[in-house]
Amino acid sequence: VERGDLDYLVFECLAERTIALAQLALLDGTGSGYDPLLLERMRGVLPTARQRRTVLVTNAGAAAPVAAAQAVRDLGASLGQDSIRVAALTGDDVLAELDLRATPLGAEPGTLWDIRDRIVSANAYLGAEGIIEALAEDVDVVITGRTSDAALFLGPLMHALNWRIEELPQIAGGTLVGHLLECAGQLTGGYFADGGRKAVPGLARLGFPFAEVAADGSAVLRKLPGTGGRLDRQTCLEQLLYEVHDPAAYLTPDVELDVRGVVLDESGPDEVTVSGAVGRPPPDTLKVLVAVRDGEIGQGEISYAGRGCLARARLAAAIVADRWVEVHGRDRSELRTDLIGYNGCRPWLSDAPEEPPEVRLRLSVRSLADGVARLLAREVEALYTNGPAGGGGVTGSVRRSLGLVPTQISRVLVEPRVQVLSS
Amino acid sequence: MTRTVILGDIAHARAGDKGNDSLLVLVPYDEADFEPLRCALTTNRLAEHFSLHQRDSVTVSSAPGLKAIVLVLRERLGGGVTRSTGPDPHGKTLSSHLLEMRLELHPGWAG
Numbered sequence: 279v280e281r282g283d284l285d286y287l288v289f290e291c292l293a294e295r296t297i298a299l300a301q302l303a304l305l306d307g308t309g310s311g312y313d314p315l316l317l318e319r320m321r322g323v324l325p326t327a328r329q330r331r332t333v334l335v336t337n338a339g340a341a342a343p344v345a346a347a348q349a350v351r352d353l354g355a356s357l358g359q360d361s362i363r364v365a366a367l368t369g370d371d372v373l374a375e376l377d378l379r380a381t382p383l384g385a386e387p388g389t390l391w392d393i394r395d396r397i398v399s400a401n402a403y404l405g406a407e408g409i410i411e412a413l414a415e416d417v418d419v420v421i422t423g424r425t426s427d428a429a430l431f432l433g434p435l436m437h438a439l440n441w442r443i444e445e446l447p448q449i450a451g452g453t454l455v456g457h458l459l460e461c462a463g464q465l466t467g468g469y470f471a472d473g474g475r476k477a478v479p480g481l482a483r484l485g486f487p488f489a490e491v492a493a494d495g496s497a498v499l500r501k502l503p504g505t506g507g508r509l510d511r512q513t514c515l516e517q518l519l520y521e522v523h524d525p526a527a528y529l530t531p532d533v534e535l536d537v538r539g540v541v542l543d544e545s546g547p548d549e550v551t552v553s554g555a556v557g558r559p560p561p562d563t564l565k566v567l568v569a570v571r572d573g574e575i576g577q578g579e580i581s582y583a584g585r586g587c588l589a590r591a592r593l594a595a596a597i598v599a600d601r602w603v604e605v606h607g608r609d610r611s612e613l614r615t616d617l618i619g620y621n622g623c624r625p626w627l628s629d630a631p632e633e634p635p636e637v638r639l640r641l642s643v644r645s646l647a648d649g650v651a652r653l654l655a656r657e658v659e660a661l662y663t664n665g666p667a668g669g670g671g672v673t674g675s676v677r678r679s680l681g682l683v684p685t686q687i688s689r690v691l692v693e694p695r696v697q698v699l700s701s
Numbered sequence: 702m703t704r705t706v707i708l709g710d711i712a713h714a715r716a717g718d719k720g721n722d723s724l725l726v727l728v729p730y731d732e733a734d735f736e737p738l739r740c741a742l743t744t745n746r747l748a749e750h751f752s753l754h755q756r757d758s759v760t761v762s763s764a765p766g767l768k769a770i771v772l773v774l775r776e777r778l779g780g781g782v783t784r785s786t787g788p789d790p791h792g793k794t795l796s797s798h799l800l801e802m803r804l805e806l807h808p809g810w811a812g
Contacts, residue, residue, distance in 0.1 A: 525764040577786065
């Protein structure tokens with residue numbers, strides 16, 4: 279913020295599950311409904327950003343953008359920021375508008391209507407439109423719930439460069455810039471390092487990327503001098519394509535983006551010029567993610583080391599599985615067994631011939647029934663005294679499981695709304 | 702001349718996820734390897750490498766301008782980030798598994 283001479287700074291904070299978790303926390307009274315880190319981040323950047331006329335844009339509003347905007351306004355006042363203006367964008371919550379009977383579950387038979395009592399949230403991916411409307415109100419901060427990640431960047435670009443949504447080359451270029459920047463450090467060498475050929479200098483002080491965007495939608499990507507990381511064709515390619523189903527048609531609320539002809543030009547050290555994105559009009563529908571309560575996941579872990587560790591870990595797993603059936607009357611097949619350090623990430627591999635020096639047994643279960651997750655954690659703990667020799671370091675945990683059902687909603691049913699709060 | 706390679710020696714990769722699908726990008730270090738790679742990475746070979754029972758659960762597409770290959774492994778993540786009970790619900794480690802794949806490259810297959 280101090281050195282970048284930025285017009286806009288974007289914080290993209292929502293994974294697919296985040297809004298549902300925030301909604302559950304709100305319902306339980308254990309959370310505010312917005313990103314728990316929002317105020318800490320704003321405390322760090324707000325005074326300098328206002329001084330430098332950098333507008334902050336974030337989707338950290340999660341399940342409660344208006345409450346988040348109120349909190350940021352109040353924080354601003356407590357930091358001595360006079361006449362601060364914070365916009366909240368809502369309208370992504372479409373639970374009331376969805377036709378549950380017409381929404382299939384996908385992987386399983388039935389529709390959302392059949393499990394309507396388990397629905398937590400339903401949020402549409404809004405486009406840039408609402409963000410532009412908010413920026414037109416001359417605000418310091420824009421806080422949204424669910425939008426497309428790229429829209430958080432495209433909105434400011436459309437506002438600043440006076441692009442209209444029909445100007446497809448520009449909209450495609452701006453969306454591409456958003457897509458590249460949204461994971462921040464993942465463009466500048468984060469999540470990239472692997473041996474000599476993929477060496478990344480200074481990861482402990484990784485510099486985040488920024489873009490200087492031209493009126494035609496092309497852009498120069500950079501990071502600040504003196505920061506760690508690297509920014510080149512290779513790092514850009516991984517970020518550009520790693521979450522794209524179809525490079526010819528990446529669907530966003532604002533444009534159908536075709537990246538096949540994109541040109542990444544290493545125009546300087548740690549500098550890439552990007553151009554050539556092609557856009558087609560977006561579909562008439564918006565993507566919606568519906569989150570559904572899915573019971574609990576329980577897991578327990580225990581370590582074994584030295585000669586015979588694999589056999590002891592397998593014996594331990596067999597003991598728990600036998601008790602699961604004989605003592606608790608449950609189904610053996612609901613238990614998942616992983617041998618961490620041996621086949622945890624790749625259970626399909628045929629057994630390796632060599633025994634590892636140590637192995638960590640991990641048992642897990644997902645169940646809609648009360649107490650089953652806790653039961654598994656307890657059974658693994660009992661291996662301390664009643665299992666094979668030399669087991670150590672038991673941990674157990676229980677967490678919520680959420681199902682996510684993707685669907686579509688007609689645009690005419692979705693109405694972005696902007697509310698501006700000022701001090 | 703035909704040569705046998707381990708993917709990680711000639712390309713780099715990153716894995717992502719959308720719901721229960723695993724998405725992977727594969728980028729050859731040397732652009733000259735793009736066409737031979739694209740031809741050698743058949744859905745059959747990929748399904749075998751990832752232990753997928755149906756070859757139609759794999760799609761391979763490419764961005765020729767970018768010399769990069771995009772793979773989609775459908776329904777591969779055991780329920781995805783929110784539901785899988787496994788140690789890597791995102792399937793982020795699948796990129797490293799991809800790079801362990803052994804392939805025969807035929808330079809004559811220019812596309």
